[in-house]
Amino acid sequence: MRIFASTLLLLAAIPGAPALAQTTCQPGAYAAPDGDFVVLVKLPTIPAPGLRYLFRDGRRGATSDANAPLACNADGVTVKGVAWQPVAFRETPANFDSAGTRMTGMLIEPPGVDPARPLVVMVHGSERNSPIGGLYGYAMAAQGISVFVYDKRGTGASDGEYTQNFELLGADAAKALDTARGMAAGRFGRAGFFGGSQGGWVAPLAATRTKADFVAIGFGLVASxxxxxxxxxxxxxxxxxxxxxxxxxxxxxxxxxxxxxxxxxxxxxxxxxxxxxxxxxxxxxxxxxxxxxxxxxxxxxxxxxxxxxxxxDNLELIWDYDAVAALKKLDAPLLWVLAGEDREAPIETTRGALLGLVKNGKPFEVYLFPDTDHGMFEYTTNADGSRSATRITDGYLKLLGDWIKGDARGPYGRSEKLTPR
Structure with a gap:
């Protein structure tokens, strides 16, 4: 176990140290007096010492950008002259076995002990990079949620072969939730899944393999x-x-x-x-x-x-996977967030399927954010018709956090709630 706290390098306190050391930002989450937050993480796409920043309202960029809306100091960061303090998360590494394969994960818990705090397992998409140390786990934890992230089989520190077999990935996610429950015993209340993109196929399936109190999905598909x-x-x-x-x-x-x-x-x-x-x-x-x-x-x-x-066809993808059948078996409350202009996962079939399931009595809630592409990104359109992502749309991260905590009351940016529940 280690405590995750963002502080400046000790070099900053050494007389004669380079000026760069006194302004270099450190990875971590920083909280504003009003509950807002920003997460800073290292990414290979951003040259050191720059970090990726992500605010709760979806603004993102590099700390090395000339117009970055934050500055770093010895106590944390300042935003518009206001000091934001580092958040000391409790982080506990984990190993667990799933279908004969050794998997690696991390439990991230906000400061303090709250037996009613929700616990969420992050079910990632088709990417091969590790979610451990990534933006979204900390963005969830910064909202008062315990988070379990793990490396998909065949990626990061997990053993096995990379696959897109939903049945196997669903078994892995179910085992991750069982593991997280045991690790956080006595320090959480409701527990469930969040899945993004391909996780929209995997997380609901996992929730039929183990008890889950909720499932939340962002920009996924109810289609094969x-x-x-x-x-x-x-x-x-x-x-x-x-x-x-x-x-x-x-x-x-x-x-x-x-x-x-x-x-x-x-x-x-x-x-x-x-x-x-x-x-x-x-x-x-x-x-x-x-x-x-x-x-x-x-x-x-x-x-x-x-x-x-x-x-x-080398990744064991289930080409004709019946996503509706999996959702019909799901009894837990579900949140599904649609990106209105999603080119990678067009929403027409998914929207119709979800609303049909709601009409038939499923406890599902559906939100749509207009003018957003896959990943809930707002974008600009280039001359050749391609798109350049600008930011995560305002309200998306807060909607996920509030809904998982059982307190979604909105409004959330420009979102439209498509269901009456």
Whole structure:
């Protein structure tokens, strides 16, 4: 166990030390007198000594930026001339076994002991980087929540092979919650999961494998990976201003690539060739991506037969995964937050499925943040139609924290609550 507290390097107190040492920010969470917070962490994308900062309202950047809205000093940080104090989290490393694989995690607890404090296991997405020491665990803990983060199998310090098999990942997440409960015994009340992106498939499944008091999801899908691919392509043609004929064509492309995937690339080539012929001469066809269909369509059949499965189907993804069936089995309260303009996980099918489940009596709450892309990022649109993320939309982090604490009363930024509960 170690205590996580952000302080300046002792070098700052040494006479004659470089001026840089007196202003270098240190990783940690810093709390304002009014309860606001900022988290600082090291990221490989930000040159040292700069750190990534994230405020509760979603503003983010590097401490080394000329216009960074905070300054560091010997006692913590100052924001607009107001001192924000370091938060001393209690951090306890953990190892646990799941399906014969040794996993590594960390329990992060806010200062003090509160037997009613919620406990949340962070179920990450498809990324391979470690969440231990990352922004989101500390951003949750800074709101008075105990947090358990762990390295997905085959990543970080966890053993095993990296996979996207939801059943196996769900078993890992369930075991992580059981482990966290044992570690925090007597120091928490309700306990459950938060999952982002791919975690939207895994966290609800995990909650059917072990007792969970709640599940919260951000920018996930209630659709299969096959449906995700199709919806991404439909989103692409709509963004390009193309019509219904283009939408129908990319739908047929998705159907053709589905045949290859579900047959382990043994059959389905005649259907794919037929769609390729339809796409010939369409100036936009070469730019279509989806999750995988664009790349499959541009690869010769002989190459697909030889390496298609190794290229596209080597992570044990359950292509036709029934996300609705998993949610039907879920009895715990659920929060689902949608990014209104999500290009990576388009929301049309997901929104309809969730509202249908609510209509049938499921205790689910659905929020939508407009003008946000995957990750709940606000963005600017570039001349070529691509997007550049600017910040996490205001209200998202606070909504997650309040809802997990059982005290979501809003408003939360520009969010719209789509359900009456």
């Amino acid at each position: 990976p096959i449906e995700e691919d199709r919806e991404q392509m439909v989103s692409e043609v709509r963004a390009a201003g193309l019509g219904k004929d283009a939408e129908a064509l990319v739908t047929r492309l998705s159907q053709a690539t589905t045949g290859l995937l579900l047959s382990d690339f043994r059959t389905g080539y005649d259907a794919l060739d037929a769609v390729r012929r339809e796409m010939t001469g369409q100036p936009w066809a070469a730019k279509i991506e989806g999750e995988y269909s664009g790349a499959i369509a541009r690869m010769p059949n002989e190459e697909l037969r030889r390496v298609g499965r190794a290229r596209f």
